[in-house]
Amino acid sequence: MPNCQETLKELETFLDTELPDARVSEIMSHLTECVDCQGAYEFHAELREIIRFKAQKEDLPEGFLARLVNCFGEDVLPEE
Numbered sequence: 001m002p003n004c005q006e007t008l009k010e011l012e013t014f015l016d017t018e019l020p021d022a023r024v025s026e027i028m029s030h031l032t033e034c035v036d037c038q039g040a041y042e043f044h045a046e047l048r049e050i051i052r053f054k055a056q057k058e059d060l061p062e063g064f065l066a067r068l069v070n071c072f073g074e075d076v077l078p079e080e
């Protein structure tokens with residue numbers, strides 16, 4: 001099973017569903033047993049939902065996306 005560091009490192013790839021199936025089930029089983037990684041996962045997943053929703057429904061304030069990228073890296077942006 002992957003440890004916390006590995007899980008967090010692969011979280012973004014996991015959310016993009018770009019991981020191989022075997023790796024996905026490993027990460028999943030880590031997430032079900034580790035509260036810390038579960039929290040990080042939910043945070044990232046929610047953040048993506050919010051950004052995706054906002055970007056569709058309304059114009060984001062200027063600089064908002066730039067700030068997000070600064071904080072979380074470009075992986076946080078929805079793919080077009």
Ligand SMILES: [Zn+2]
Pocket residue numbers: 003004005007030034035036037038
């Ligand atoms: Zn963990």
